[in-house]
Amino acid sequence: MSKQLQQxxxxxxxxxxxxxxxxxxxxxxxxxxxxxxxxxxxxxxVSPGGGGKAIPPSKMKKSIADKNxxxxxxxxxxxNLAVKKSRMRSKQKAQDTQQRVNELKExxxxxEAKIKLLSKELSVLKDLFLEHAHNLADNVQPPASGxxxxxxxxxxxxxxxxxxxxx
Amino acid sequence: MSKQLQQxxxxxxxxxxxxxxxxxxxxxxxxxxxxxxxxxxxxxxVSPGGGGKAIPPSKMKKSIADKNxxxxxxxxxxxNLAVKKSRMRSKQKAQDTQQRVNELKExxxxxEAKIKLLSKELSVLKDLFLEHAHNLADNVQPPASGxxxxxxxxxxxxxxxxxxxxx
DNA sequence: CAAGATTGCGCAATCG
DNA sequence: CCGATTGCGCAATCTT
Numbered sequence: 554m555s556k557q558l559q560q561x562x563x564x565x566x567x568x569x570x571x572x573x574x575x576x577x578x579x580x581x582x583x584x585x586x587x588x589x590x591x592x593x594x595x596x597x598x599v600s601p602g603g604g605g606k607a608i609p610p611s612k613m614k615k616s617i618a619d620k621n622x623x624x625x626x627x628x629x630x631x632x633n634l635a636v637k638k639s640r641m642r643s644k645q646k647a648q649d650t651q652q653r654v655n656e657l658k659e660x661x662x663x664x665e666a667k668i669k670l671l672s673k674e675l676s677v678l679k680d681l682f683l684e685h686a687h688n689l690a691d692n693v694q695p696p697a698s699g700x701x702x703x704x705x706x707x708x709x710x711x712x713x714x715x716x717x718x719x720x
Numbered sequence: 721m722s723k724q725l726q727q728x729x730x731x732x733x734x735x736x737x738x739x740x741x742x743x744x745x746x747x748x749x750x751x752x753x754x755x756x757x758x759x760x761x762x763x764x765x766v767s768p769g770g771g772g773k774a775i776p777p778s779k780m781k782k783s784i785a786d787k788n789x790x791x792x793x794x795x796x797x798x799x800n801l802a803v804k805k806s807r808m809r810s811k812q813k814a815q816d817t818q819q820r821v822n823e824l825k826e827x828x829x830x831x832e833a834k835i836k837l838l839s840k841e842l843s844v845l846k847d848l849f850l851e852h853a854h855n856l857a858d859n860v861q862p863p864a865s866g867x868x869x870x871x872x873x874x875x876x877x878x879x880x881x882x883x884x885x886x887x
Numbered sequence: 888c889a890a891g892a893t894t895g896c897g898c899a900a901t902c903g
Numbered sequence: 904c905c906g907a908t909t910g911c912g913c914a915a916t917c918t919t
């Protein structure tokens with residue numbers, strides 16, 4: 554709705570292709586070419602013939618399916634542009650998606666590393682706690698040696714409550 | 721390496737298209753159709769003309785570019801199959817990639833959640849430690865305390881929920 | 888109903 | 904030489 558145009562119109566040039574199918578079944582084909590030959594059946598479904606009501610579409614002289622028509626050519630070209638655009642986009646999107654995958658993979662690795670680290674820290678702290686617990690259980694007795702690495706837990710505190718402040 | 725063939729030869733049927741370009745520039749085009757017309761210029765680059773040595777390629781009667789040739793038709797069909805296959809694959813891959821993105825995104829979220837949880841656990845434990853440190857500092861002297869049942873150091877359980885071990 | 892966007896398809900040129 | 908890719912145009916549809 555708001556984007557279009559802008560383009561060098563490479564359109565048909567360097568390429569100059571020509572294509573034709575082998576088993577045409579319908580549609581009027583028209584070899585308007587450069588080889589030199591030209592043959593235009595000019596077949597147009599003029600009237601329903603036998604029994605139809607009427608042909609709603611007003612003028613159907615060349616209407617569609619007429620390879621000679623300017624209109625036709627014009628529309629073809631427009632469509633060709635549209636197609637090119639659409640394909641470009643499509644390809645781009647695919648690429649972007651692929652990149653997204655890479656980014657996500659990277660981030661994943663980062664996160665996993667972080668988890669590993671946190672886990673390790675946690676386990677260390679927990680071990681410390683366990684150790685203390687043991688100490689407590691063990692040393693129900695008086696503090697024998699002074700320099701021992703133990704006993705952080707000397708507290709029987711009557712702490713009312715923990716002043717934990719969130720991060 | 722092990723997939724191919726198998727197919728009802730839909731080839732040209734329900735479709736029956738016929739196409740031709742407008743500005744042929746090169747290549748010998750040959751409208752071999754069904755509409756009823758046929759014209760085969762039969763142009764073949766017979767001799768290099770001016771100064772070539774010789775034409776290595778053995779027989780080049782119809783060689784390539786002959787739309788009538790069986791050989792040609794056969795090759796076209798083969799190529800058409802190849803093209804179809806290739807495109808299918810391509811599309812499939814794109815789809816897979818997209819799915820991969822989704823999976824990765826999900827996993828990412830999971831990981832992040834886990835990180836959050838671990839972080840919280842960690843902060844709790846750290847706070848406990850800090851508290852103990854304070855207590856230690858505070859009551860450097862009164863080793864004895866009478867009757868407070870509030871003993872955090874009793875590490876029995878608090879809320880430690882970390883029994884996760886899946887994935 | 889028209890105009891652009893998509894999609895399937897065939898051709899041809901290239902690449903491996 | 905052959906299959907796989909890729910760019911391109913046509914035409915039928917789908918969307919807007």
